[in-house]
Structures are given as C-alpha cells and as structure tokens.
Amino acid sequence: MGTQPTPQGPPPPPPAPAEIYAVFCGGIEQATAQKIVSGLAGAMALKAQHVHVLFQTAGGYIADGVFLYNFFRTIPIELTLYNGGQISSAGVIAFLGARHRKTSPNATFMVHRSTNTAQFATSTKLKHMAKSLILDDQRCETILKNHVNLPPEMWAEIEHRDLYISGDEAVGFNMADEIGEFSPPAGTQVFNLLLG
Numbered sequence: 001m002g003t004q005p006t007p008q009g010p011p012p013p014p015p016a017p018a019e020i021y022a023v024f025c026g027g028i029e030q031a032t033a034q035k036i037v038s039g040l041a042g043a044m045a046l047k048a049q050h051v052h053v054l055f056q057t058a059g060g061y062i063a064d065g066v067f068l069y070n071f072f073r074t075i076p077i078e079l080t081l082y083n084g085g086q087i088s089s090a091g092v093i094a095f096l097g098a099r100h101r102k103t104s105p106n107a108t109f110m111v112h113r114s115t116n117t118a119q120f121a122t123s124t125k126l127k128h129m130a131k132s133l134i135l136d137d138q139r140c141e142t143i144l145k146n147h148v149n150l151p152p153e154m155w156a157e158i159e160h161r162d163l164y165i166s167g168d169e170a171v172g173f174n175m176a177d178e179i180g181e182f183s184p185p186a187g188t189q190v191f192n193l194l195l196g
Helices: 028-043 062-074 091-097 123-147 152-158 168-171
Strands: 019-025 052-055 076-085 086-087 099-101 108-113 163-166 190-192
Touching: 019 028, 028 062, 052 086, 052 091, 062 091, 086 091, 091 108, 091 123, 091 190, 099 168, 108 168, 152 163, 163 168
Parallel strands: 019 052, 019 190, 052 076, 076 099, 086 108
Antiparallel strands: 108 163
16 A cells, blocks of 8 residues: 655745846836835845846935935945936935945936926915925035045036036046946846836
8 A cells, every 4th residue: 555645735835046137217206216225125035145236327316315325325235327328316315335346338327406396385485495405405415425536526517507527537536436338147037126
C-alpha cells in the first residue's frame, strides 16, 4: 500500500532583485511625492539593495522638493538618480538628496529663485507671500550651497534669472557625481513611479 503524497503549499515567491529600476517623469507636488515615497518604500519592503531612478521634472512646489530631498538623504538603501533630460527648480533640490547622482552629458539643470503669483492678493496676503518666498529661497540656497560649488557670478545670476547648467558643468560643480546613463540590463522590469 503506497503512501499518499504530502500536500505542498504554494511555492515561495521569487527573491526580489538586488537592484530595481524605475522612472519618474512629472511635477514635484504632494501627490507625486507620495507616489515616489510609496514606490521606494515598496522597494525597501522587498529588501532591494539599490534603486535606480530616471528622474525628469520641470519642477514644482519647494515644500515637496525639500520633503523629497530629506527623504532621499535618509532612506536606508542605495539610491541613484539619473538626469536623462532636464531637472528644474524644486526637482534640483530633490535630486541633491540622492546618495548617487548621475547625468547624461546632454541633460540640463535649471535653478532660480522661488516664485508665486500676486494676482488678486490683498496687502496682508502679499506680506505673507513675501515671507513664504524668503523662507523658500533661504532653505533652497542652504541645500544648494551644501552640495553645489557654483562660481560667484553664477550665484549672482540666480538673483535675476533662471540659471541653466549643462550635464558636464553639473559634474564640475558637484551637482551630479558623474556622467552616466540610465541603462537597465536587458530584460529588466522598469517601474513607473507615477503608477505606484
């Protein structure tokens, strides 16, 4: 009389890859910041060791850029952000929080002073708006100066206009660590952080 086979449970899930690749292309605002955090938290839960993100943004809200900067600086896994086209304004602030920062040689960065609109503002609202802009400028400048070595004439230029920096210049100014392309290995699944 033969023995009955022991029932087997479901097979264990495949191990998470040590490196995960993702793309972010969008504005820096609360909803997109939540999706970025959710995606990176998911990677941490999978015990990924390194996340690579192709990062493209025209900027957005300073508060959300500063939030992402602080989050990127403190997450306990390796994070590499890549500029494959352009990173502007609040996006540059967020980008500087990554432990590793790479840029395509033909990518650009843009930094400028904080902006807001005064349309239909009362005098009281204008005072509060001015204080908010001053605070945003101060915290952005502190973050920039902690990472970026711009010559004095470029710091002066930011006071009056948008400042554009090439990929090659960004490496020289320490905005990026090196020239490098976002290049997932063939067959790698690439996640869209805006769909997370």
